[in-house]
Amino acid sequence: MTAPQEENFMRKIQAEEKIEPKDWMPEAYRKNLIRQISQHAHSEVIGMQPEGNWITRAPSLRRKVVLLSKVQDEAGHGLYLYSACETLGISRSEMIEQLQSGVAKYSSIFNYPTLTWADVGAIGWLVDGAAIVNQVSLQRTSYGPYSRGMIRICKEESFHQRQGYEAILELAKGSPGQKEMAQDALNRFYWPALMMFGPHDSESAHSQKSMEWKIKRETNDDLRQKFVDQTVKQIEVLGLEHPDKAIKWNEERGHYDSSDLNWDEFWSVINGNGHCNRQRIEHHVAAHEEGEWVRDAITAYNDKKRAKKAQNAA
Amino acid sequence: MSDQIKNAIQEYATRLGDDSVVLGHRISEWVSYGPFLEEDIAYGNVSLDYVGRARLFYSYAAELADDGRDEDDFAYMRNDREYRNLLLLEMPKGDFAYSQVRQLFADVYYTLVLPELLQSKDETLAGVAAKAIKETKYHLRRSRDWVLRLGDGTEESHKRTQKAVDQLWGYTHELFDMDETEQLLVNEGIAVDVSKLRDAWLKMVSDILTQATITVPEDSWAVRGGRTGYHTEHLGHMLTEMQIVHRSHPGCKW
Numbered sequence: 069m070t071a072p073q074e075e076n077f078m079r080k081i082q083a084e085e086k087i088e089p090k091d092w093m094p095e096a097y098r099k100n101l102i103r104q105i106s107q108h109a110h111s112e113v114i115g116m117q118p119e120g121n122w123i124t125r126a127p128s129l130r131r132k133v134v135l136l137s138k139v140q141d142e143a144g145h146g147l148y149l150y151s152a153c154e155t156l157g158i159s160r161s162e163m164i165e166q167l168q169s170g171v172a173k174y175s176s177i178f179n180y181p182t183l184t185w186a187d188v189g190a191i192g193w194l195v196d197g198a199a200i201v202n203q204v205s206l207q208r209t210s211y212g213p214y215s216r217g218m219i220r221i222c223k224e225e226s227f228h229q230r231q232g233y234e235a236i237l238e239l240a241k242g243s244p245g246q247k248e249m250a251q252d253a254l255n256r257f258y259w260p261a262l263m264m265f266g267p268h269d270s271e272s273a274h275s276q277k278s279m280e281w282k283i284k285r286e287t288n289d290d291l292r293q294k295f296v297d298q299t300v301k302q303i304e305v306l307g308l309e310h311p312d313k314a315i316k317w318n319e320e321r322g323h324y325d326s327s328d329l330n331w332d333e334f335w336s337v338i339n340g341n342g343h344c345n346r347q348r349i350e351h352h353v354a355a356h357e358e359g360e361w362v363r364d365a366i367t368a369y370n371d372k373k374r375a376k377k378a379q380n381a382a
Numbered sequence: 383m384s385d386q387i388k389n390a391i392q393e394y395a396t397r398l399g400d401d402s403v404v405l406g407h408r409i410s411e412w413v414s415y416g417p418f419l420e421e422d423i424a425y426g427n428v429s430l431d432y433v434g435r436a437r438l439f440y441s442y443a444a445e446l447a448d449d450g451r452d453e454d455d456f457a458y459m460r461n462d463r464e465y466r467n468l469l470l471l472e473m474p475k476g477d478f479a480y481s482q483v484r485q486l487f488a489d490v491y492y493t494l495v496l497p498e499l500l501q502s503k504d505e506t507l508a509g510v511a512a513k514a515i516k517e518t519k520y521h522l523r524r525s526r527d528w529v530l531r532l533g534d535g536t537e538e539s540h541k542r543t544q545k546a547v548d549q550l551w552g553y554t555h556e557l558f559d560m561d562e563t564e565q566l567l568v569n570e571g572i573a574v575d576v577s578k579l580r581d582a583w584l585k586m587v588s589d590i591l592t593q594a595t596i597t598v599p600e601d602s603w604a605v606r607g608g609r610t611g612y613h614t615e616h617l618g619h620m621l622t623e624m625q626i627v628h629r630s631h632p633g634c635k636w
């Protein structure tokens with residue numbers, strides 16, 4: 069037996085109408101969305117760290133400006149997504165607590181360390197690049213605020229992707245030392261970038277229901293294939309070696325065939341064994357705790373002002 | 383233009399570039415360490431303004447030098463003994479109160495300096511000032527609001543703010559020092575006579591601090607040296623970090 073509300077909800081989904089915050093929605097839909105949007109928001113915020121790691125060492129003033137703006141954009145994406153998620157009835161502070169206690173996840177890519185300047189370029193190019201493939205698809209997601217958020221965010225992510233690629237290109241055309249740095253960054257970030265699309269759909273706990281509700285619009289494997297395909301040409305233009313020795317055009321499929329990923333590594337990093345899992349959370353917790361007296365000061369100040377105002381009015 | 387004047391302007395632009403890059407760098411150290419996300423964004427904004435300003439000043443210095451150097455050579459290929467920034471701006475970021483108090487001191491300073499620079503007979507310098515004035519309006523609104531809230535917030539925030547003021551006060555005196563180079567340019571209507579700005583600065587800062595329930599310190603100590611390259615120990619570490627990648631790959635483009 070389906071309640072009329074649920075029927076109406078499914079009718080909207082099937083008609084490609086957006087679900088809005090005030091609309092009725094199944095509890096599981098709401099939960100699923102909170103999980104996905106908050107995870108996305110946390111990824112934007114935690115993602116500030118590996119790139120922020122290079123702000124003070126950026127090798128030219130122009131690159132420093134570009135990197136600062138990018139990291140700032142990511143903070144903005146985080147804010148925007150936190151707000152979108154709040155429309156589902158959870159507060160930002162609750163989400164932050166879930167992040168810090170490990171209940172909520174963030175993209176595993178940010179548990180990889182940024183070891184050289186080239187990593188900043190590789191992240192813009194590959195990590196933002198992979199995020200875009202995913203997010204372009206999410207522009208058609210069924211939840212209105214999330215869909216609109218993706219449309220807005222994608223524009224900036226495309227900009228990041230181009231700037232990252234341009235930074236890597238400069239290195240790839242540069243001195244032998246710079247070129248080596250670029251190749252090394254590509255070798256380290258290529259595979260984790262592919263893993264950003266998540267496990268094979270057959271092993272993804274949330275995939276099926278998310279597709280049904282049109283929260284997700286394309287499968288993990290299809291999105292990954294798009295990214296693999298678009299990256300081949302980009303690596304060629306750079307004149308770098310493709311990290312996947314098995315990459316090969318498949319005329320019949322109209323796609324590139326590639327090696328299977330190291331899924332042991334994927335699960336291992338998700339389960340806490342990446343270089344930076346602890347560091348990222350500790351950094352976030354430390355900044356948050358150090359900021360507590362500041363947040364308290366604002367509250368106290370505002371209370372005093374309010375009391376004074378009330379007194380004057382009396 | 384005589385060579386003497388030209389060299390003096392180059393030196394002046396370099397000093398202003400050094401001030402901007404050093405403060406911009408210090409502010410950028412806050413990104414991802416702020417008390418909440420909105421502050422990370424705001425710090426990013428202010429830092430971007432300063433680094434942007436540094437690029438304009440350095441490009442101009444490079445143009446006058448006309449010896450093949452560019453803005454990055456000025457930022458990345460000079461040692462701490464060659465840097466000419468004010469000491470106040472190179473102090474480590476400290477806690478949130480320390481950074482905001484430093485910012486307030488700097489913002490009030492630029493609120494007074496920039497309108498004067500706008501009057502400069504040197505069009506390039508006046509042009510940078512025109513752009514920077516708008517930025518500084520926003521900066522000052524922000525640092526002023528923060529100092530008010532922190533000073534008159536909780537006991538702890540008050541204590542931290544008072545401590546920051548006391549620790550930084552002695553570095554503000556040299557903001558108003560003149561030397562031969564700058565005097566020469568003042569006579570030419572090119573540089574700002576900062577010695578005339580101290581009273582106005584003191585008045586503005588004192589008003590804000592008093593409103594924030596913070597005690598304005600006595601002038602008990604004053605450290606000087608930024609404009610002669612006699613720096614604190616902190617600048618060397620800052621530049622080591624800032625310049626490491628650039629210098630590890632000599633002559634490379636980025």
Ligand SMILES: [Fe+2]
Pocket residue numbers: 112141142145221225
């Ligand atoms: Fe983003």
Ligand SMILES: [Fe+2]
Pocket residue numbers: 112145199225
């Ligand atoms: Fe994103």
Ligand SMILES: [Fe+2]
Pocket residue numbers: 142196224225228
């Ligand atoms: Fe991005």
